[in-house]
Amino acid sequence: MIKGGVQLSGKSKSSPKFVSMMTSVAIAGSMLLPAIASPAYAERGVVDLWKSIKPLATIASAMNTGAHPDDEHSAVLAYLSLGKGVNTFSVIANRGEGGQNEIGSELGNPLGIIRTRELQEASKITNVTLGMLSEQINDPIFDFGFSKSVEETLQHWGESFAYERLIRKIREDRPDVIIPSFLNEDSTHGHHRTINVLTVRAYKDAADPNVFPEQLKNGLQPWQVKKLYLPADAKKYNVMVPVGDYDNIYGASYVQLGEESRFMHKSQGMGRVVDEGPSGNYYTLESSTVKSNDKEASFFDGIAFTFADLAKEVETKGKDNKITKDLQLLQKDSEEVIKAYPNFTEVAREVHEMKKDVQNALADVKSSSLDQAVKDDLLYRLNVKDAQLNKASMEATSLVVKVKPDTGELVAGQTAKVVVSAFNGGDVDLRSIQLNLNVPQGWEAKAAGPVSFDSIGKNQTVSVTYNVTVPKDAAEFKPYAAPNLTADVTYKAFDTSSTVRAVPQNAVAVLPAYAMSLSPSATVFNTLKSDEAIPVKVTVRNYTPGASKASISLNLPEGWTAEPSVEEVSFASKGETKSVSFTVKGSSNVATGKYSITAVAKNENVQSNEGVQVISYPHIGTTYLIQPAELKIQAFDLAVPQNLKVGYVSSGFDNIDEYLRQVGVNVVKLDDKAIQFGDLSQYDTIVLGIRAYAFRPELIPSNQRLLDYVKNGGNLVVQYHKPEDKWKPELAPYPIKIGEPLIKWRVTDENSKVTMLAPDHPIFNYPNKITNADWDSWIQDRSAYNPAQWGEEYTKMISNGDPGEQEFTGTFLSAPYGKGVYTYSSIVWYREIPNLVPGSIRMFVNMISQKQSESN
Incomplete structure (x- = not known):
């Protein structure tokens, strides 16, 4: 959740048990959407406190890279971040604009926005800092749809462009360990393969100052990741991550916590219920700069994991004993914080003691005689710890900060009121409170009262109202941009200052x-x-x-x-x-x-x-x-038979019926009662939307009614399904078996050659004459989830495949059944028709006109 609208880099909630918050100060390089409010839950305080202090004892970091939202290794991220306190990053290439949608009809950029928000919420649950290579709407790193190769993917994204973004993220976040989510295998999505290839290359190149040297001019430094791991299995691996371990503070295993985050990817139908019990994820060590054994206890064998480990590393440099002592003191501090849990006041005391020591260590490192690369590393890790301490202080003091605009929908030139408030829910007196509102350049924010307060006692609130004026030339809302209103609340506890950055509960949009x-x-x-x-x-x-x-x-x-x-x-x-x-x-x-x-x-x-x-x-x-x-x-020219009546069984994933109405077809959406009990014979054609058997539960028990409808003279058009959509070969009048693995049974080149195998068939002739030109100007894909086997009764309508691959002949099948016609098609009509591809509309009209073709 977002407590009081506080912007935190990776915490939220999905069920009462797993309530959390986002991080108090954004670490450099994180790219998040504006935070959206979640409801309050009863079980949160001690779990949130634990989540905030667990990372204080760990100085290690890890990065998981993927192509799309939902590619993250969620169980491993939960284990690293929530279980071990590792500073954990998830870096995703694109926004998933080319995917399917199981909760609505949004596709393209609207779907990308949904999937990005789902990814953000998922990342909060696992307490992970999210980074995106795609930075804006219509970014070159766009999900252009399914790809079978690295070459095609990089041609779309721009190899240097995408690679520069990834190198920059690595140099910003400085992970000790990096793990791509996928292998570079022929059976894998081209986008997944591409992220593997780029990540493996970046393992070395991020440390080379000659690679994208302009980044160094802008303040970044080369960074050598210490270990590169690749996904593996139990037959051959170097490290097993025990994600099935049960954590009694969270009341779940790390697999369950990971799945809790995956349930946020609702548009993709992700998330599964997992029982308790041992399980592991396996990885092989591809490259390493440190000595490693064949079998490792963790990703961090040979890598400094605690302040004590870091102190030993600095001690070997033999240059500055003072820094070694600083780090040893921080080790003791972190142990004292953990020991004080779950006493909120004592945790707050220890957190602020540690914060003071971190500040001293930062000053000592800056003035030390250590090599610059060592200093840069220490300064980065100490600044991360300082940000984590801000978050821990907020949790331990039970400080609730809110930013509340009187409206979240603004227009250029408007003035609105924004209230910044701080509530002290704990037993620690907070002093020297400062409430500052941050606005974009060119905006004005004038406080209507004092912004500084001497103290806040238990159960007390201080607040200030700002009058915010939006300039007449203000930029309009961008869904992937950082929030345009934030507040910095600074306070003292135990004579040490801490700062919390907060955002409004809901997006504020111009x-x-x-x-x-x-x-x-x-x-x-x-x-x-x-x-x-x-x-x-x-x-x-x-x-x-x-x-x-x-x-x-x-x-x-x-x-x-x-x-x-x-x-x-x-x-x-x-x-x-x-x-x-x-x-x-x-x-x-x-x-x-x-x-x-x-x-x-x-x-x-x-x-x-x-x-x-x-x-x-x-x-x-x-x-x-x-x-x-x-x-x-x-x-374009389009012939449509008069008085054509169609019943459309929507799965909720497409709006083809709307376009059929526009061109003059009488389309009726069929509900469950109509399918189970209605008079189906009144319809010239019945169309099943994509994957309808999976999402319309009445279809399976009513399937014989549909087949009888065809047998009695009806025209039934069935769009593509996956095997897991409850599809069985016998649902069709003559068996149709869908090819597996699904990844290999699709045509991704929208410009691929199509051969009409039955050019004299009515589907290609009535009421529109279909020619080769009707296969031009298609988008994204030709077909998905093509059949591998089918009854000999079907006519194979087309032959089509990606260049250099064997062509599919089961993409478009039609057969007479009784007095009617049954047609099964894996063509991606739901993408083509809303994009007004002429040939797709002409052919779809022909498909639904087969009953009329008999009399013409």
């Missing part, structure tokens, strides 16, 4: 004065019916404070018209929405191609042409994506 959404947001202009108008509804949300007025108009392609040309809207208050309707007509001769219509809102002060997509789920809170208020149009 949004357009008027946010517009166009309905539809993407549509087809049918050149066979060029005289038909496009109805466009513009919904406008007022984000300006109070009442306002605006005129709404459309920017149109040349020669197009809209009626009316402009509409006026009036708002009584902030947050109110109004809708206006336009009738848009194309020019006299609209050519095949892409077109765009954008909405504009104007008044005497501002002009807006953007929309705000609010992304909100209980497990990640609310965030925003600002993008152009645009209607994308694809013009």
Whole structure:
């Protein structure tokens, strides 16, 4: 959780047992999203206290690298961070924009935002500092979809670009041990393989000053990781991590804690229930700068793990005995902190004693005669410890800090009130309290009262209200940027100062004065019916404070018209929405191609042409994506039979039905009652959405009803499934077995050659004549989870494969069954159709028109 909105680098919660918080001072190099509030839970104090003091006795660090959110080795991260107190980093390449979505229809950047927030929440649970190589929306390190090779991945990302980001993270975080999540194997996702290749290279290159020397000019120093480990198995390994060990303070094993974090990846269906009992994760030592044995007790054999170990290393340098004594004292301090647990006041006393000694050690190291590289290492580790002590002090003193704006939705030029408060819930008197609000450059923050206080006693609160003015040219909200409002609360306990950095409970966003959404947001202009108008509804949300007025108009392609040309809207208050309707007509001769219509809102002060997509789920809170208020149009010829009625069984992962309605198909979404008891014969076609058998529990027991529907003359279209989606070959009228491993049964090159094996089949001829051109301009993939075996009754519609690989012929199968037709397709329609790929829409219309083709 976020206690009082305190921004911490890796702690949260997912269930009452595992409540935690984010870190008090961000260590250099961490890239986090704005924190989102979690509810308070009853069981938290002593567990949070333990989480904050456990790292104080450990000076070692480890980094786990992965490609996508949910790639992290969660159980090992929990073991290292929560179990051993290791300073633990998770570095992920991209935001997962190319993945699937099991909780909604968001894809692309909106899905990337969801998955990033899920990753942040997961990282809090394991108390891990999260780093992202992808730094902004549409970053070059983008999840462009499934890849089978390192070469293709680096071609998209830019090899030097991605590698510079990884080297920079290593030099910022200075891990002792680094562990890529995957091996470079042919059966592995190309993105996973790429992170392995880059991590293995970076193990040495991060220490080479000639690699990206510009980083050194900007203050970073080369860093030699001491050990590189790769994933292994029980047959051959160097170290086994006992993730099944049960920790009685957390009331769970590290596997269970890791899975607790994985449950946050809800959009990917992650997380599993694990029983108690011994288990281990295995790793091989790929490279090392220290002497190692064949079998090791831990990743840190031969590496300084405690202050005592560090003192021995410094002692061997033979240059400064004072530093050795400082480190030995810190070893004693850390032991005293742990010994004082769970007495909050005594822990606070020992924490502040240790903090004083850390400050002394920092001063001594700076003035010492040690080699510069040794000094840099000591200063980094001591500064990490100082930040951890700030967090431990906050927990031990039971200090609750909050930053509460009167609104989290701002517009440029607005003034808002922000209250910064500090509550003392413990028995330690806190003195010399300073409440400072930090705002971006160009913003103004004026305190309406005193910001300094002599003391806060038990159960007392001090606060200050700031009047914050957003400049007229303020940058709009960016979902991957650091919070734009933070507060630094400084206080003294036991005569030693400590600082807590806090953030608001929810994201504070600068949004357009008027946010517009166009309905539809993407549509087809049918050149066979060029005289038909496009109805466009513009919904406008007022984000300006109070009442306002605006005129709404459309920017149109040349020669197009809209009626009316402009509409006026009036708002009584902030947050109110109004809708206006336009009738848009194309020019006299609209050519095949892409077109765009954008909405504009104007008044005497501002002009807006953007929309705000609010992304909100209980497990990640609310965030925003600002993008152009645009209607994308694809013009092409499309024949659609009249009076075609389709029943659509949605799995919740696609919105193909919406696009079918736009082109004139009568589509009815079928609920569970309709599937189990309704009259299915009224539908010319029934379509099952992707993976529907997994997410519509009524389908398996109703499958015979669907097959009878086909046998009696219906047309059933089934989109792709995974074997784990409860798919069984006998669900189809003639068996269809999906190929495994799934990673090998897909076509990832959207430009790969497609051969139509049955060009005379009705699917390729009615009502639209399909040609080779209809396979052009596809995006991301061709197909996923292709069948490996199928009954001879099916007609193989296409042959297609990635270049240099054997082609699949089970991607698109269709067979007569009784009086009807059954079609199974692994083509990724759910990506192509919302992106208005003409050939995909023409073929889908043909698929759902097979009943009509019989009479034509």
